[in-house]
Amino acid sequence: MNSVDHIEQQDHIYQDKKQFEVWASYLRVLAHPTRLAILDALKDGTQCVNDVCELLQRPQPNLSQHLAILRREGIVRYREEGKKRCYYLADPSSIQTLLQTLRDGKIITSF
Amino acid sequence: MNSVDHIEQQDHIYQDKKQFEVWASYLRVLAHPTRLAILDALKDGTQCVNDVCELLQRPQPNLSQHLAILRREGIVRYREEGKKRCYYLADPSSIQTLLQTLRDGKIITSF
DNA sequence: TATTATGATTCGCATATCAGAATACGAGTA
């Protein structure tokens, strides 16, 4: 291996490393029971924050925090309707696939 | 809604809640750059700890910690070969699907 | 048996994450 190859390989490792960090950040956002429950609640359509509160039986400020985290990652968006904010999945089919995959236990091999 | 329905609905919510917690625990294990890198390193076959160290350029105790976390979740296993421990994916095709999905950006909508 | 190679574990610290409480904000409405 000459020195150019070596540099390229190092660069490749570095690119991968950045890639893994991005993916990990994304997975970390999904890796919370309340946030998964929110995604599940939104899978059949738009819901305002209050509706989500009632569905999940969790306090509003807590849900707002989790919605903000999902928003920052671009996983959910919202529309203003009157004085309500109606949240919806940015990419419903991806999230539905994710939830279905988890349900099927296709990724989760240990149960 | 009578009281039996109410109890059943509560139970349903409770079951879901437990389910989301289990899924979240699993996703949390995946949601770390080093652990994703380990899975990627194992995707084409078995590797002993030292090999993984060299591949990922990370100290051995740190990798052992992450391997233990992946082991506990049932995501990787190992075989003893001489004095080496050779790790492999418990369910290669699931992990390959996961990595491919991340690569394709099919789940990740924000880039 | 002493030594080495290979991994695992423990410890201590720094950082991150989370929940709840309190509060702020902003759009409607009286």
Place this chain on the structure above:
DNA sequence: TACTCGTATTCTGATATGCGAATCATAATA
């Protein structure tokens, strides 16, 4: 303009997570 409704943000303390350093455990070997 004051008030209310719906939601967001900030703050604080508790818990969890991640890392490096040191150490331990064990199988192979000299």
